[in-house]
Amino acid sequence: MSLKYAMEAYELLDSAKINGKAVEAWLTLYGDDEVTVHEVSGQRGSTDFVRVTIPGRRGKRAGGTAPTLGVIGRLGGIGARPERIGIVSDADGAIVALAVAAKAMAMKQQGDQLDGDLIVCTHICPTAPTIPHTPVPFMSSPVDMRTMNENEVHPEMDAILTVDTTKGNRILNHRGVAITSTVKEGYILPVAPDLLDLLQFSTGQLPRILPLCTYDITPYGNNLPHVNSILQPATATPVPVVGVALTAEVAVPGCATGASYLPDIDAAARFCLEVAKGVGSGNVSFYDDDQFRRAVELYGSMARMQRADGREAKTKSKKHKWTDVGREGKTKNTKQKA
Helix, strand or coil, rough: HHHHHHHHHHHHCCCCCCCCCHHHHHHHCCCEEEEEEEEEEEEEEEEEEEEEEECCCCCHHHCCCCCCCCEECCCCEEEEEECCCEEEHHHHHHHHEEEEEHHHHHHHCCCCCCCCCEEEEEEECCCCCCEEECCCCECCCCCHHHHHHHHHHHCCCCEEEEEEEECCCCCCCCCCECCCEEECCCCCCCCHHHHHHHHHHCCCCCCCECCCCHHHHCCCCCCCCCCCCHHHHHCCCCCCCEEEEEEEECCCCCCCCCCCCCHHHHHHHHHHHHHHHHHHHHHCCCCCCHHHHHHHHCCCCHHHHHHCCCCCCCCCCCCCCEEEEEEEHCCCCCCCCC
């Protein structure tokens, strides 16, 4: 159960004085795993990026080959001070990420070490700006999206869950947790059956799916609408990415206070941990590699969707350990799944 860690993370972050070092100190209560904190400044302030690496029994840090899962707590900020007092709805992604990290560290201390490495990233900003948006205002960030991706998308990640408050819309009218289709190199792939199983086990409900359009998987800054930033990490990596959305029955502003629902946060954290177990052991896949290679053979690379200008990159992206997709449908297959 991750509820204890979610509650502690919530109370920790609900402060005008919170910073990355305080988060680091709290995490060290649960283990001696690697925690790094660094401050990044932008035109509208600064934020502290926090990265936690929990080595697995057979993970890369131990010299093994088990895949690494990345969990990114995506948000603009945990507070909108001085405009709003208190922790905002947008903080849910950070709360989930920190609860996942603390629980995984505690599990390791109790002898339940994951098979693969787990890398958890988020950022801590209690004074983020807001921006107008319909139907409700969005939280913004003191740093731009490219900077966020550079600090949260780690090259060791073989698959990524990106957790984000996704309540400011009218396209998913359900309070709880939803996932998206898998997004990889500009393709919106089918929803992963393995993740559907884990989501319904974690919530005790039929799985909910957040619908995506092509605009949602393109980079910010191209003047196209996005449901929110949940899939922005997919613009910065060739590995498969799935969004984990905290949702509501009504449109709730990201800058609303008193709008974080701990049972849903706990469910999202438990889901992420179950995915970490399955990815590391090789029992959970984000997509069908044969189908993806066939799509590339038929329709070519869609990597241009990862660029704001829509153009093909001049250099190849870093090779993914599970599939090496070349230009114009030329593919090289590897047997291991993603």
